[in-house]
Each structure stands twice: as C-alpha cells, then as structure tokens.
Amino acid sequence: xxxxxxxxxxxxxxxxxxxxxxxxxxxxxxxxxxxxxxxxxxxxxxxxxxxxxxxxxxxxxxxxxxxxxxxxxxxxxxxxxxxxxxxxxxxxxxxxxxxxxxxxxxxxx
Amino acid sequence: xxxxxxxxxxxxxxxxxxxxxxxxxxxxxxxxxxxxxxxxxxxxxxxxxxxxxxxxxxxxxxxxxxxxxxxxxxxxxxxxxxxxxxxxxxxxxxxxxxxxxxxxxxxxxxxxxxx
Numbered sequence: 717x718x719x720x721x722x723x724x725x726x727x728x729x730x731x732x733x734x735x736x737x738x739x740x741x742x743x744x745x746x747x748x749x750x751x752x753x754x755x756x757x758x759x760x761x762x763x764x765x766x767x768x769x770x771x772x773x774x775x776x777x778x779x780x781x782x783x784x785x786x787x788x789x790x791x792x793x794x795x796x797x798x799x800x801x802x803x804x805x806x807x808x809x810x811x812x813x814x815x816x817x818x819x820x821x822x823x824x825x
Numbered sequence: 826x827x828x829x830x831x832x833x834x835x836x837x838x839x840x841x842x843x844x845x846x847x848x849x850x851x852x853x854x855x856x857x858x859x860x861x862x863x864x865x866x867x868x869x870x871x872x873x874x875x876x877x878x879x880x881x882x883x884x885x886x887x888x889x890x891x892x893x894x895x896x897x898x899x900x901x902x903x904x905x906x907x908x909x910x911x912x913x914x915x916x917x918x919x920x921x922x923x924x925x926x927x928x929x930x931x932x933x934x935x936x937x938x939x940x
Contacts, residue, residue: 758931815867
C-alpha cells in the first residue's frame with residue numbers, strides 16, 4: 717500500500733534549527749511536497765522536490781533521497797511564527813498526492 | 826488572501842439538514858478539489874474536477890454531492906450527514922490536474938459539526 721510517515725509532534729526553541737523527517741512508500745513517484753498549515757488557516761505550499769538533493773529557500777530547506785524514500789524539511793533561525801503543522805505529500809505514478817498526517821511544530825521562547 | 830475563498834467558515838447542522846459548502850477561486854486554475862481533514866489524520870481526497878468535469882471520486886458516500894458549475898466555483902452539497910462527518914473541509918485549486926509540480930492553493934476550510 718501507499719504510505720507516508722512523519723512525526724506527530726516536535727518541539728524546538730526560538731532561534732534554533734529543526735529537521736522534520738518524512739518517509740514515503742508510493743506506487744511510482746512524481747515528487748515530494750511540503751506544506752505549512754497554521755491553526756485555523758489554509759495549508760500553504762513550501763517546497764517541491766523531484767530530484768535528489770537539497771533545495772534551499774531562505775530559512776527553509778527541503779531534502780530528497782529517492783533511493784531511500786526519504787525527505788526532510790529543515791527550518792533554521794526558528795521564529796515563533798513557525799509554530800504550525802507541516803504536511804508532507806508524495807505524488808504517485810498517477811500524480812495522486814499521498815499525504816502524511818502532519819507534524820505539529822511547537823516553538824518555545 | 827489565499828486566492829481560494831470558502832464559505833461558510835463554520836457550519837453546525839443536524840443529521841436531517843441539507844446544507845452546501847461553497848468554494849471560489851479567481852486564480853485562473855483549471856482543477857479544483859475537495860479534501861476532508863480530520864484531526865491527526867492525513868488529508869482525504871474526496872473529489873477532483875478538471876475543466877468542470879469530475880475526474881475523481883474516491884468512494885465518497887452519496888450524502889456528499891459535489892457540483893462544479895464553472896471553473897471558478899465548486900460546491901459540496903450535504904444531506905443526512907452522520908456525526909463522523911464532522912471535520913474541516915478544504916477546497917483547493919491548481920493550474921492543471923495530473924501533472925508534475927502540481928502546486929495546490931487551498932482555502933481556509935469550512936469547519937463542519939454534525940450533531
């Protein structure tokens with residue numbers, strides 16, 4: 717079956733770095749997405765990886781290893797506003813998105 | 826402003842009521858989606874429309890009935906719902922359906938409570 721695993725909840729300190737991991741099993745693969753969702757708000761797109769390696773976008777970076785079925789989202793210089801849920805989703809051979817349950821990130825001062 | 830607007834934001838209904846959720850996008854996107862989001866569960870895709878034609882119906886009970894009158898509007902008609910249908914219903918749109926970097930733009934959702 718198709719499956720995405722990511723931690724349910726993580727806690728980090730303001731100013732620090734945190735890495736949110738995601739492992740996936742899909743029938744075929746057409747890329748890995750990360751979305752951010754603040755409580756009561758719409759999920760918003762953060763990143764898309766389809767090739768192996770690291771994509772950097774300001775304080776956020778996303779990494780993909782296709783051979784390992786693994787991705788991570790790296791958040792640097794954490795700010796209180798980064799407290800949110802982070803959703804990992806993989807596109808299968810039909811471009812259907814398989815979603816994880818999300819990782820709730822709590823930032824403490 | 827996300828570009829995708831959903832109304833109402835909150836809805837409480839009894840099991841015998843009939844109500845509708847509305848979604849509107851003016852991004853020029855050709856595909857629109859309904860998702861169900863329950864606490865601590867992955868997003869569940871319910872329906873997909875591409876150029877106003879339904880292309881996906883993921884075994885959703887018939888008490889949920891979608892309607893896409895044009896490429897900018899999407900409705901979800903609700904009738905005789907069950908308490909387990911209580912959830913956040915998210916609408917999303919994308920430029921195309923079934924392509925590579927198919928980025929979804931989501932609305933803020935309609936929080937549905939069924940009593």
